[in-house]
Amino acid sequence: MAGLDKSTPTPLELKLHQKSRVLEISFADGKRFELPYEFLRVHSPSAEVRGHGHGQEVLQIGKKNVEIVNVEPVGAYAVVLIFSDGHDSGIYSWDYFYKLGMHQEEMWQEYLKRMEEAGASREAVIGAFQARPKSK
Template structure:
């Protein structure tokens, strides 16, 4: 099924089921072509399509540390082309289009490896800073 979403972009694959697994801190999405992706909340948070994370061009992209334990509080539909994910660290500005979710699902392994390498190179940790 191919269509044009509210964002004006051709979207090749549409979700047929979206499951928020709050206890597991995970989002699962089944697409109409049979592909199923399981996204840890931490992964979604650090690849958020928000300007806060991605910047306004690739040179402004931020490496977000300390999100190992982040969870998802809720999902909010955005038209018929995306979902806003509200994380428990109060980040809620990323609108995840179906196209973007599919893309990051297909590339999850390499995106995660890139994120871990960036953390290490910058001396950051997946763990939140210790208080006290």
């Protein structure tokens, strides 16, 4: 991940909308994407979610109400999103944000299909892993 794909436009602005749980990102080519926190969490580029090869992806369940509690820059090419469930190992490059924005609908539909096939829920399960308390 050393650097950017030269064809990916430069991001101009990244905003968190906490009430609607949406990350808004605008690029230099005029494209603007609104990516729900849940979508970003279940499509984290981390090995914990994606596995270490095709077919090793781990279905993320119970993430409907997840929040982004912090954003940390990684050089000039990416950020780490810190989620309210403690997940903080995904490095979201500008390339990856652009890909997510361009393919959001089909990726979301595929996720919902996988959830249905697994009989899983987007709702958090009571008694399961509890979110870390937010630091003040």
